[in-house]
Amino acid sequence: MIKLKPSVQKLQAYYVNDLPYKVKLDANEGNNYLLEDKLIFDDFKPNFYPDSDSKILREKMSIYYGCKAENILVGNGSSELINMVINAYCEKNDKVMSFVPSFSMYQTYCDLCGADYVGIKAEYDFTQNIDKLINTANKIKPKIVILCNPNNPTGYVTPKKEIVKLLNNVKNSIIILDEAYADFSEITVIDLIKKYENLIVMRTLSKAFGLAGLRVGAMIANENLVEYIWKVKIPYNINVLSQYAANKALDNIDKVNEHIQEVKKLRYELCNNLKKLGFTIFPTGSNFIFIEQTVDNLYEKLVDCGVLIRKFVFNEKVFYRITVGTKEENEILLKEIYKIMQETN
Ligand SMILES: *Cc1c(COP(=O)(O)O)cnc(C)c1O
Numbered sequence: 001m002i003k004l005k006p007s008v009q010k011l012q013a014y015y016v017n018d019l020p021y022k023v024k025l026d027a028n029e030g031n032n033y034l035l036e037d038k039l040i041f042d043d044f045k046p047n048f049y050p051d052s053d054s055k056i057l058r059e060k061m062s063i064y065y066g067c068k069a070e071n072i073l074v075g076n077g078s079s080e081l082i083n084m085v086i087n088a089y090c091e092k093n094d095k096v097m098s099f100v101p102s103f104s105m106y107q108t109y110c111d112l113c114g115a116d117y118v119g120i121k122a123e124y125d126f127t128q129n130i131d132k133l134i135n136t137a138n139k140i141k142p143k144i145v146i147l148c149n150p151n152n153p154t155g156y157v158t159p160k161k162e163i164v165k166l167l168n169n170v171k172n173s174i175i176i177l178d179e180a181y182a183d184f185s186e187i188t189v190i191d192l193i194k195k196y197e198n199l200i201v202m203r204t205l206s207k208a209f210g211l212a213g214l215r216v217g218a219m220i221a222n223e224n225l226v227e228y229i230w231k232v233k234i235p236y237n238i239n240v241l242s243q244y245a246a247n248k249a250l251d252n253i254d255k256v257n258e259h260i261q262e263v264k265k266l267r268y269e270l271c272n273n274l275k276k277l278g279f280t281i282f283p284t285g286s287n288f289i290f291i292e293q294t295v296d297n298l299y300e301k302l303v304d305c306g307v308l309i310r311k312f313v314f315n316e317k318v319f320y321r322i323t324v325g326t327k328e329e330n331e332i333l334l335k336e337i338y339k340i341m342q343e344t345n
Helices: 055-065 077-089 105-113 130-140 160-169 223-232 240-250 253-276 298-304 327-344
Strands: 072-075 095-100 116-121 144-148 174-178 199-204 217-220 288-292 310-314 317-323
Touching: 055 072, 055 217, 055 240, 055 253, 072 077, 072 223, 077 105, 077 144, 077 174, 077 199, 077 217, 077 223, 095 105, 095 130, 105 116, 116 130, 130 144, 130 160, 144 160, 160 174, 253 288, 253 327, 298 317, 298 327
Parallel strands: 095 116, 095 144, 144 174, 174 199
Antiparallel strands: 072 217, 199 217, 288 317, 310 317
16 A cells, blocks of 8 residues: 555544433434424525635524624534644644644644644643743744633633733644533633634534534634635535525524523533532633543443533543533433442442
């Protein structure tokens, strides 16, 4: 076989496991509340290329995100955009910094272009010390600093004044704020894109909008930076069906806001119920919660009864990330955990 370039050879292909399930709480997807009525495609022309610039979609997004359409570049999920920005700035051995644990795909996108991923360890309770990030950035001068806020998988929320401190102290790197879960946290820095020309905010319709299957994300930055990065955007990257469905979804922002309130309520209830079962729960600003293992092999036992959650190992300890499901899904989860605990005691 002809060899791939060295930085890519060592990568593991990313296959998504498809375990059978009755309740799926492993990928923070949420439920299909926005497009549950049938989509009627009245003016649908698959013979034509889609609107390459996603003009209508960007207009509609600009209302929700509180910026101008010119501040937005749309991608095939924010995944495409994160990869695009890393690839546009980094050559082999350039540095990209972030906290660890954080979203594991940052490392993968760095490997694709040969950039070095430098992870700053979070504290033992998974809080993140912004001064450590700033000091290291000033030492190693990375091309890009990525801050996932709220952080996946820990749920930790960096306060806005700490992000401002980062922006004020690291001027010569691109600062990416990955706000995939910001809809659930009340903190966004979209309002700062005018002031900081090196700031890029990533948002997505995959989580709070419950539209992960459409693959639609947004990169938000000042106009000059958006125009600059447009050079590396692949033409027609958002297909006709996705643009159409995303436009329809964005006509229902009231429903989105209602849904977010509902998820927060369910999150609060789920946390309380898990606390009652004896779990340690880390504070979260997301549509998922992060807990420490207190029941041996909980992940495996839940898979056996069709409940999917995510398992992580950090500092040789086991943790779980559980998506806040619907009321019914959360009840099934709690019932199964309770049963497992009865059996093990
Ligand atoms: C889900 C997620 C994304 C990517 O979502 P897309 O579906 O590609 O828009 C990006 N960052 C984090 C931290 C995520 O959890």
